[in-house]
Amino acid sequence: MTESLAAGPPAAGHAVGRAAAGPAALDARRKLQLALGVIWVLDGILQYQPSMFTASFPGMLAESAHGNPAVVAGPITWSANLIGHHVVVLNAIFATIQLALGLGIAWRPTVRLALAASAAWSLAIWWLGEGFGGILAGAASPVSGAPGPVVLYAILAVLLWPADRDPDAPSVAGRFIGRRPAQAVWLVLWGSLAAFALLPASRAPGAISHMLTDSADGAPAWLAWIDTHARTGEGGLTWAAPPGSLASSRPRASPSPSTAPAA
Amino acid sequence: MGVAMAGMLVSGLRTLPSTIWEAVFAAGAAWFGYRMLQARRGIRPSPWRTSHPLPHLVECGAMAFMFLILPAAAPAEGTAGGMSMTMTATQSRFSFLTLPLAVFLFGYVVWLGDRVALHVPALATATGDARPVTGSGPGSGSGYAATPYYLAPRCAVICKITMGITMGYMLILML
Numbered sequence: 001m002t003e004s005l006a007a008g009p010p011a012a013g014h015a016v017g018r019a020a021a022g023p024a025a026l027d028a029r030r031k032l033q034l035a036l037g038v039i040w041v042l043d044g045i046l047q048y049q050p051s052m053f054t055a056s057f058p059g060m061l062a063e064s065a066h067g068n069p070a071v072v073a074g075p076i077t078w079s080a081n082l083i084g085h086h087v088v089v090l091n092a093i094f095a096t097i098q099l100a101l102g103l104g105i106a107w108r109p110t111v112r113l114a115l116a117a118s119a120a121w122s123l124a125i126w127w128l129g130e131g132f133g134g135i136l137a138g139a140a141s142p143v144s145g146a147p148g149p150v151v152l153y154a155i156l157a158v159l160l161w162p163a164d165r166d167p168d169a170p171s172v173a174g175r176f177i178g179r180r181p182a183q184a185v186w187l188v189l190w191g192s193l194a195a196f197a198l199l200p201a202s203r204a205p206g207a208i209s210h211m212l213t214d215s216a217d218g219a220p221a222w223l224a225w226i227d228t229h230a231r232t233g234e235g236g237l238t239w240a241a242p243p244g245s246l247a248s249s250r251p252r253a254s255p256s257p258s259t260a261p262a263a
Numbered sequence: 264m265g266v267a268m269a270g271m272l273v274s275g276l277r278t279l280p281s282t283i284w285e286a287v288f289a290a291g292a293a294w295f296g297y298r299m300l301q302a303r304r305g306i307r308p309s310p311w312r313t314s315h316p317l318p319h320l321v322e323c324g325a326m327a328f329m330f331l332i333l334p335a336a337a338p339a340e341g342t343a344g345g346m347s348m349t350m351t352a353t354q355s356r357f358s359f360l361t362l363p364l365a366v367f368l369f370g371y372v373v374w375l376g377d378r379v380a381l382h383v384p385a386l387a388t389a390t391g392d393a394r395p396v397t398g399s400g401p402g403s404g405s406g407y408a409a410t411p412y413y414l415a416p417r418c419a420v421i422c423k424i425t426m427g428i429t430m431g432y433m434l435i436l437m438l
Contacts, residue, residue, distance in 0.1 A: 026377070037373040042366060045432050099428070102369075106376030220438045222359035 029172045033115070033160050036153065037105035040118065044099030052091050058084035064130055067137030072127070079128045097121060115157045122154035134201075141202040142193045143211045155185060264288075267326060268429055271333075285330045291323035318371045318427075325364045325430055332357055332437065358438055365434040372427040379420050 026034070051057075062080035065073035083090050101121060104114030126132060126148050133140055133148030140146030161176040169175045174182035201207060209231050216227035267284050270277040298316035313319060 030377075034370075034373050034377060037376070038366065038369045041369040041372060041428070041431075045365070045369070045428070045435050048432060049435065102373060103376050103424070106373040108377065108380050220358050220362075 029160055029162070029175065032156070032172060033105055033111065033162075036118070036156050036160065037102040037114075039153070040098050040102030040105065042102075044095050044097075044102060047091065047095035047098055052095070053088050055084060055087065057091060058087060061129055064134075066131075067134070067139055068131050069136055072132065072136055076128055076131055111162060115161060119154040119157040122150045122157065126151045126154070135196075138199065139201045140196040140199060141207070141211060142196050143202065143208050144214075146196045147192055152189075155189070159185070264322065264326060264430075265426060267330075268426070268433065271329065271433060272429075281330045285327055288323045288327040288330065292320055292327060295320035295323060318368075321364065321367055321371075322426070322430060325368065325434060328357075328360060328364070329433060329437070361434040361437045365431040368427045368431040368434070372424050372431070375420050375424050375427070379417055 046052075058080045061083060062077060065076040065080070068076070098121070101114055101118050104110040105118065107114075130145075130148040130150060131137060133146040133151065134144070135147055159173045159177065159182065164175050166174055166176075166178045169179045169182070171179070171182065173185070174180075177185075196202060212227045212231040216224040216231075219227065266276075266278055267288070270279075270284075295316040298312070299320060302314075302316060
């Protein structure tokens with residue numbers, strides 16, 4: 001297994017030699033790692049917003065338990081209650097962790113540690129903050145963020161791991177896990193998005209319009225404007241099931257809180 | 264810039280009127296814009312000048328933007344805890360600028376973090392020569408990077424990172 005440029009802490013002599021040759025050039029994988037770092041920094045700063053230090057944050061987490069099996073919903077409710085009792089301290093810790101993940105990915109000596117922590121933290125948020133994106137609740141829809149944006153961070157952390165098992169892979173994603181597994185991940189991701197789009201939660205009349213309305217609520221003016229206009233255009237789409245069908249008789253499930261916690 | 268940001272965040276730390284800060288940062292933006300143009304023309308920067316003027320241009324522009332958008336907020340709404348960074352409906356028309364500005368600054372922060380480990384050895388081997396580089400990064404338009412002359416390079420980078428995070432936070436508060 002060969003190591004890439006961005007792999008782990010450099011030896012002192014190597015670092016001096018590299019510096020003497022000028023700042024190290026960024027390869028494609030390192031650029032993508034830094035992009036992941038930027039997203040984590042942005043998440044951390046969003047988590048520091050004053051509104052996240054209020055009861056609305058644990059309330060948003062608790063909503064993700066709705067519709068999930070008890071074994072999934074129980075820990076979500078427990079963590080939401082815990083956060084509700086110590087919202088200031090715990091939210092500050094969460095925000096700091098996410099900021100540290102971003103900076104840790106940026107700082108080369110800690111890139112491996114930060115990527116591993118990034119994957120673990122993402123999976124924890126995916127469960128406790130997003131309720132697995134509503135997949136098990138039957139409420140998953142690409143419009144509401146399913147299968148959950150934060151799970152993509154975990155996938156990226158694995159795909160961008162700084163080691164080369166297949167250095168000749170045609171894409172960066174295949175260099176660590178191999179080209180076939182990378183293609184499988186890509187297929188599962190887009191296949192699941194297509195499948196979620198066909199679920200009743202997405203096909204019910206007005207479902208997408210409701211999701212867009214929910215997205216616009218509390219959003220900045222320019223984002224709300226986009227959602228509003230998208231909602232207007234959605235009226236002409238043919239995703240909606242015909243009246244009287246099974247899909248149209250199904251009650252609309254609550255959208256997944258895809259942004260919780262600020263991911 | 265740090266003093267100006269402290270004054271925006273905490274009303275008790277205000278030192279100068281907003282109009283003066285606007286002029287200062289507008290002048291800074293003009294200067295770094297000029298330096299950008301020079302870099303585009305391939306003019307080598309002198310060793311004590313930054314070889315990456317773009318982030319400084321954006322930082323000055325972001326500060327001027329924030330002072331222009333929130334001109335009267337500080338004295339009117341400032342409380343013991345600090346000023347309100349929320350905008351009125353009219354001002355929020357420009358809020359679409361805050362997110363890209365913040366993302367750029369976070370990108371700069373992460374890029375600086377990537378470079379932290381490289382600065383100290385560079386200083387140890389400093390010769391004072393500007394040399395061609397092949398790396399990419401914010402503002403790398405000249406094709407030359409001057410050897411850093413900081414006495415405390417890591418401290419300087421950490422200060423820049425702190426400033427970038429704080430400014431990004433202020434922009435996010437304006438969303």
